[in-house]
Structure formats: C-alpha cells, structure tokens
Amino acid sequence: MAAKQINPFLKSALEIGPILVFFAAYLLLKDRTFTLGGTEYQGFILVTAGFIPLMLACTAALWKLTGHLSPMQIVTSVLIVVFGGLSVWLNDDRFFKMKPTLIYLLFGTALGIGLLRGESYLRTVMEGVMPLKREGWMILTRRVTALFFGLALLNEVIWRTMSTESWVYFKTFGLTAAVFAFFMTQGKLFKRYGIEEAEGKAE
Structure with a gap:
C-alpha cells in the first residue's frame, strides 16, 4: 500500500x-x-x-x-x-554506539544477498522515488551496499577510537552528510539509466 x-x-x-x-x-x-x-x-x-x-x-x-x-x-x-x-x-554507552554499525551491516548484507540472487532489493523500496532501468538499479545497489559496509566500519572506528562527543557529532551530522554526498555523486548514473516519464507511460 x-x-x-x-x-x-x-x-x-x-x-x-x-x-x-x-x-x-x-x-x-x-x-x-x-x-x-x-x-x-x-x-x-x-x-x-x-x-x-x-x-x-x-x-x-x-x-x-x-x-x-x-x-x-x-x-x-x-x-x-x-x-x-x-x-x-x-549503564554502558557502548551498546547505543554500536547501533549504527548493526543497522548498516544488516541492510548491507540484505542488499548483498539480493545481488547474489541477481536482484535489487533497493529497487523494491525506492523505485517510486528514482525510476531506473534494471541495469541502473543493479549498479546503484552494488554501490549502496559498499556504502553501507563502509559506514559500518567507519562508525566502529569513530566510537572505538574517539570521544563520545566526537561520536555524537559524527552520528548527527557525519553519517547524514555521507549519505547525502553519496547520492549527489550518482548524477551520471541517474542520467544514464533514468526512465523518462513518457517512456514509463508508453510501457
């Protein structure tokens, strides 16, 4: 629905x-x-x-x-x-700091399983926002999977090696900025594999 x-x-x-x-x-x-x-x-x-x-x-x-x-x-x-x-x-802040790591690992793993099956689970949840051709979805899914694993690793490095305050800044602004910057760099992919509205109606 x-x-x-x-x-x-x-x-x-x-x-x-x-x-x-x-x-x-x-x-x-x-x-x-x-x-x-x-x-x-x-x-x-x-x-x-x-x-x-x-x-x-x-x-x-x-x-x-x-x-x-x-x-x-x-x-x-x-x-x-x-x-x-x-x-x-x-009374241990480490558990809460691990949460982003697990979120990104879970979704990175889920997308990876889809890729191994030749499917893009990312397309299932985002197709209404970004209509792409199948090849475009597969490329984007591979990149997002790598992004998620990279962010999981980065979160582990930040919370284990830096202060709680540094981690809070990273969690509030760093992760959001990283995801935003990632999609901003995907312009060529969206342009190359995007489905025009007219083409979508014709199909």
Whole structure:
C-alpha cells in the first residue's frame, strides 16, 4: 500500500527531529552526572533514555499519518529500543554506539544477498522515488551496499577510537552528510539509466 502524502516539513520534522533533540540534549547534559536509585548515570545515558520514547512516538506518528513505514524505519526503531535499552539498563554507552554499525551491516548484507540472487532489493523500496532501468538499479545497489559496509566500519572506528562527543557529532551530522554526498555523486548514473516519464507511460 502506497504511503499517504503529508506535509514534507512535518515529515522531515518527525524523521530528523528526534536526532536533533538528542544532539541538543547531549550538549546540554554531557558534562553532568545524575544519581538515580543509588546509581550514577552520565548525561549521555539519560539523553539516550529520553531519545528512545521520543523516536518511537515520532515513528508511530509517521505510521499514523502516512499508513506506511519503510523497512529501515522499522529495523531502526527495533534496534534503538534494544541497544538503547541495553545502554540504559547496563549503564554502558557502548551498546547505543554500536547501533549504527548493526543497522548498516544488516541492510548491507540484505542488499548483498539480493545481488547474489541477481536482484535489487533497493529497487523494491525506492523505485517510486528514482525510476531506473534494471541495469541502473543493479549498479546503484552494488554501490549502496559498499556504502553501507563502509559506514559500518567507519562508525566502529569513530566510537572505538574517539570521544563520545566526537561520536555524537559524527552520528548527527557525519553519517547524514555521507549519505547525502553519496547520492549527489550518482548524477551520471541517474542520467544514464533514468526512465523518462513518457517512456514509463508508453510501457
């Protein structure tokens, strides 16, 4: 079932808003320590605890308004609950920092399995946004698969070798910028393999 169209600003706010709130809250509380039930928690853990219900509420609102959630949105929500919950429960920020790695590994692996079967699973979820010929989808899928594995590796390097603050900046802006830059460099592929609207109607 196709997703209902909603105000693009509202859609962006529901998708990106929780991440920006997480970033702002982290900057506000990063140097503070809180004692709850006799246990000390760093600001990062408290911010993570607040991020989980906020992200779920925004995802639920998107589903309510559009009647649709992408596989990535569903998997991301599940992993946020699992790994964010583990970070809060065990008072260990490493679990939450691993989440992007697992997201990119899961989707990179899924796309890779599709490629081994001669299929583009990326086409299944994005064809309505970017109509391409089959060969174009296969090339783009191979590139996106490599991108996902590369981002998974990069996230591991960042959180294991740099400070929590550096990782938060990377998670908030770096990953988004990397994906945006990647698609901006695919212009030649879209131009070469794109399906014109008239051609699509003729078929």
